[in-house]
Amino acid sequence: MTTFIISIVLLIVGYIVYGKVVERIFGINDDQETPAYSRNDGMDYMPMSWWKGSLIQLLNIAGTGPIFGAILGALYGPIAFVWIVIGCIFAGAVHDYFSGMMSLRHGGAQFPSLVGRYLGKYAKILTTILSICLMILVAAAFTAAPAQLISSLTPLSFTACLLVIFAYLLLAAVLPVNRIIGKVYPVFGAILIFMAVSIGIGMFFFEEPIPNLTFSNLHPGELPIWPLLMVTISCGAISGFHSTQSPIIARTLKKESEGRKVFYGAMIGEGVIALVWAAAGMTFFGSTGALQTALDAGGPGGVVNEISISTLGVFGGLLAIMGIVILPITTGDTALRSSRMMLAELLGQLTKTDMMKKKGTLALLIIPVALPALFLSMIDYNFLWRYVGWSNQVVATVMLWTGAMYLLKNHKFHWICSIPALFMTAVVSTYVFYAPEGFSMDYGISMLLGGIIWVAVAAWFIRKLISQKSQDKYQITESKAG
Template sequence: MATFLVAIALLILGYIFYSKIVEKVFGIDDSRETPALTQADGMDFVPMSWWKGSLIQLLNIAGTGPIFGALMGALYGPVAFIWIVVGSIFAGAVHDYFSGMLSLKHKGEQFPNLVGRYLGTGMQVFVNILSIILMILVAAAFTASPAQLISSITPLNFTVSLVLVFAYFVLVAVLPINKIIGRIYPILGAVLIFMAIAISVALLFNGQPIPNLTLNNLHPGELPIWPLLMVTISCGAISGFHATQSPIVSKTLKKESDGRKVFYGAMIGEGIIALIWAAAGMTFFGGTGGLQEALTLGGPAGVVNEISISLLGTVGGILAILCVIILPVTTGDTALRSSRMILSEVISKYLSFKGTGQVFLVTALVSVPTFLLATIDYSFLWRYVGWTNQLTATIMLWTATSFLMKTEKQHFITGIPAIFMTAVSATYIFYAPEGFQLSYPISLTIGTVLTIIVLAIYIKKIIETRKPKTKDIKIA
């Protein structure tokens, strides 16, 4: 139990102290007008209070990630607590802050355009494709999962449920942000926080001891911690999906100082939620073996339902259903909205018309493949989200590092986590079932070599930036 309480305290202290360091390094100025004010259009650029922005951001980035991912990560044992705490404070929250604030700095630009500014046009083209693929995969997966649950608890069949969920996605993608997202999502964000707090209090007083820290790998399937844990628990530690969501909220900030509360703060909140559910998974079933059996029988949704009803009674059961249905819906719809925004920035370079016509055209372009993918197996879709998600996070961290280097600021706050995530992504893709499926030693070797190469390039850039700039000398 001590480890759990210390971990929560560290996350809170990370927000109180480290977020201010990150903010100072970025450099804010509340005298500058934000895009929400200078580009207000009643659609995407709409001024909102910081607390609304924080709850919307939390709901957008959360989905079922900090719950389902944390439960899967809990199979490794209390070592998962370390990744959630360290990842959230020094990687995930930093990643989210820079993705949001760089967007704000550049008039609400989407993630691929930010990459183009700081890593070049070649990388921008790649990230445009990667981001849209990731958004479509997430939107499709988060259409299928709630549709499956709705069809299992109502008279509606899967196809009808799928159409209803997706129709809602399209509606949210084309409506102004203050019509549904700005009005309803802060309330749903508060429900998510309430449920996490209720589960944590019940855990502390139900008589079962929450496991304390051990570095041993307790995974029943003996899967390696590195780098699988870092991909399994992404939402709740660091997730590249957030880089596509932060620009949505950056368009609503009234002043730059709100960014620390909205972007860094929401990620810390997500980390706390992940920590609570990881602890619940380890504790409730008497260890990782029991958790594995429960996941095999009922899947993550079944585990959430069982824990919630047992600890919180009928109210818990209602909250569980709400979370398992609402959370993926409120992330899938903003994923579709984000893909619409990203594709709009690409199309605007070639087509001159804007406004409602462009919104509907682009939404239609991303909706068709999303709906078709939503009809296939959810687990198959989610398998391919993991690596693309963490690769996106890696690229965002390098984008932020390039920005800090070019502006001669302390780039190590993003450079070090960028190197770490490079190692995660490079190793995982060679080992994973959806990747090259190489042996673990070979994957580890290739991942290490690739990381060393990237590190060497980074060090070279650092040396180049530290060289004194020569001045032209005029000869009299």
């Protein structure tokens, strides 16, 4: 119990203290006109109040991610609390802040364009491909689960449910941001918060107390904590998907000082939600072994349903069903929306035309993502989710390196991005060799190969540091000579 309460307090303090540090290092300027005004197009660029933006951002980045991922991460025991707190404050919230504020500073640019500007054109090409693939995987994964639940509760078949959901996704992704997203999604964001608060209060009445911190690995399958926990709990700690969503809200901010509340704050909120559901998973079933049995029987959705009904009664069951159906769908449609923005930006750069003004073309840009997403949503959900996890964290790592290079080139304290970037580089490098969806190698060999990649990336960054210092010295010399 004590560990859980301290973890909540640390997240709040992290927002108040470290969030302000990050904001000061980035350097805000409220006198600078934001893209919401300078590029107002009545579609994606338009001013929106910060509180609406915060709730929409929370919903876009969260969905069921910090619920399902946290429950799966609870299998490792209270060590999951440590990763959520540290990851959220020093990596995830920093990642979200920079992905949103750098987009705002560059006219609402999408994530791949930011990568291209600071890591080079080849990195941009690879990131564009990886980001769109991630959008396809997310749209598929976050559509399959609610379709399965709806089909089990209604006479509709799974395929019919998928088609209905995808019809909605297409509509929401092409309508102006203030039509559905701006009006309805703040309500869904409030539901997400209400679920977490209700379960958080209900946990104090569970038969078993919330376990306190132990560094022992309690996973019943004896899976290693490193690097699996860091990929299992992504939403709630750090998630690359967020870097594709932040530009949606960056295009609606009225002033730069709102960025900390919207981007850093929403990630801290997601961390609190993840803590609540991780604690509920550890506590409700009495042991990680019993939690694994429940997951085997009904999956994360079944676990959420059982905890909600037992804690909040029939109302809790209805709330859980709403969450499992509505929250993933809202993530799916913003995934399609952001992919549409990426393709429009890429196509506009190739054709030298403003694709934002071609409304019919914008609708057509959804199809290359929607069709493969619809196909993938029909395959095994667990297989699909594993690939979402790794690609998600690779994107997060690239975004952190982009933020580090932005700070380095602007002569600012880059370590707030480069240290978590180095950490996540080690995570994804080791994971790809060890995980079943990777090369399924021996753990020791995976650690060795991951370490080699980490050294190579670290050496690349050191060269960048040396190059930047040399360039700065040259400029100072030239200035004095002039």
